[in-house]
Amino acid sequence: MTTGPIGSVLVLTSRHDVTADVVLRILAERQVPVVRLDPGTDLHTGAALTATYRTGDQRGTLRTPTRELDLTEVRSVWTRRPSPYEGPPELGGQERRFAASQSLWGVGGVLASLPGAHYVNHPWNNRAAEYKPAQLAAAQRSGLSVPSTLITNDHEQAREFAAQHSGAVVYKPLWNTPYAIGGKAHQVWVREVRPHEITPAVAVCPHLFQAKVEKAFDVRLTAVGSRMFAVRIDSPDLDWRQRQSLMECSPIAVPARIARSVSAYLTTFRLVFGAFDFAVTPAGDWYFLECNPNGQWAWQPGPVTDSIGRAIADELQRASEHEPARAGKPPVTVQEDGDVPKPL
Incomplete structure (x- = not known):
């Protein structure tokens, strides 16, 4: 058994999450230590979690079949797509429901309270930001147009x-x-x-x-901290997700006023990451539709996907919430107010 190095990144996701693999490859290239855990399943297959709390002291240990991680030395946590807490499969009925509930409130509470860790995003902030009525209210307060x-x-x-x-x-x-x-x-x-x-x-x-917004096209805007990556989506369907094989995507600039409002929206929910959907009218007006605080992004054109992956890796490398992300070339043009969005 090896010991996890100081400053490890803890990635909470299922083992079949190919989107997470994009970022994990980048972190491996940078030689950043990573521990991947699916708490909903791995704690039933050999992993163990321990946490202690005393006056002035909090400690914890995560043990997997291959390593041991001191939870006080986790630099960041990426809450990607972990499996739900469903309890050990060998149990049934109320015993399994009881175990699942204890895992949610116990394991979930420990992993959401790591001292000094930078969360992308914090799971409780994710949950708060998933309510559509709250999204609409936050979008209005942030200066975004809402249908x-x-x-x-x-x-x-x-x-x-x-x-x-x-x-x-x-x-x-x-x-x-x-x-x-x-x-x-x-x-x-x-x-x-x-x-x-x-x-x-x-x-x-x-x-x-x-x-219904009479739109010219849709936009998916992926925000990672202060960095924004937008693609124009042309689709024959009202809901472009319905037949993604028929849609066309191309990078697009983000109007400065939209960028400011998106930043304000993220601040409202204390989010680092957000996947925003907009409908854009022929006149160039952007209407907010929704924001998935943990949306998928690896389906976008290769260069955009790579840029988003590297931006997330930058966030995960941060030692604390007060350390700025690494400087890099802006991935997408931000237009001045009054400009009509055009593909780059």
Whole structure:
């Protein structure tokens, strides 16, 4: 067994996370020590976590089959895509549910409270930033344009909202809840709705209805600290995620006013990373749609993916939250106010 060097990066993700592999290769090139852990599964297959708390002292140890890591020496934590805490598979019923709950509140609490560690992002900040109503409120406060939106479980209010907009209204889920029909997984995509399609079934749960933005194209803006990477997305679909094989992506400049507002948004939720989606009108107006605080990014063009990976690696190399990220060439042009976005 080897001992993890001082200043290790702790990466919390599943073993099949290929996006994490992009950053891990960069850290390996830089000879930065990394410990990869999937706490939802690895603690059932040989890993062990211990934490002690005394007046004026906090210590902890993570042991895996190959190494031992002093948790007080973790320089940064990357909360990527760890598996959910589901408990040991050999248990069943309430015993497994009990073990899963204890792991969530115990292991999750330990790994979210490492002294001096820089989090990208902190898991509790991620969770707070995942609520779409909170996203819309933060976007407004940050100076971003937001489409007219209604969240309700009152079908009469929903019908009235849809009727008041001369253009189309779209429905989108408030959370990407797993959904299956006949045992087959289905994705609930953003789609247009008409007033007559809205039924009393809306009362079952809150629904999000939003005025459709007559857009020229979409933008995915990935922010890592103060660095921003944006791509223009041209797709035949209302929801470009539906058929990604048909979309085209190209780097695009970020207007300065949007960059300022994105920075303010990140500050609101205390985020280091955020994946922002915008709809851009023919006049060049950017409308905020949502921000995934832990969104995927490795699907973008190779140079953009590489730049994002290196920016995340820079953040993870920081010794503390007060140390600035390493200086580097800006990955994307930031336009002055008044400029219309154009592909680079």
